[in-house]
Amino acid sequence: MPLIPVNNPASLVGYYLGVASLIPVLGILTGLPAVICGGIGIAKARSAPQSGGMGHAITAIVLGIGGPVLWVVVVIAMGLFS
Numbered sequence: 001m002p003l004i005p006v007n008n009p010a011s012l013v014g015y016y017l018g019v020a021s022l023i024p025v026l027g028i029l030t031g032l033p034a035v036i037c038g039g040i041g042i043a044k045a046r047s048a049p050q051s052g053g054m055g056h057a058i059t060a061i062v063l064g065i066g067g068p069v070l071w072v073v074v075v076i077a078m079g080l081f082s
Helices: 009-020 024-047 054-080
Strands: none
C-alpha cells in the first residue's frame, strides 16, 4: 500500500485541508471541507481497500473538527484572561 494515497484523492485533499485548519484564520474556512473530504475518503477506502488513504481520511476529520474548536477555545481564553 502506498504511503501517499494517490488513488484516493479525497482523503489526501482532506488531509491537507485539515492541516490548514490548524492555522488560525484558515481553520474556520477549511475545517468543514476537511471533514467532508475525509468522509468521502473513508467511503472510498472502505469500498476499494486497495486505494488506501484511510489514515489520511481519519486525520482529515480529526483535524477538521479539532482545528476550529482549538482556535475558538484560544480566542475565548484570551478574552477571559485579558
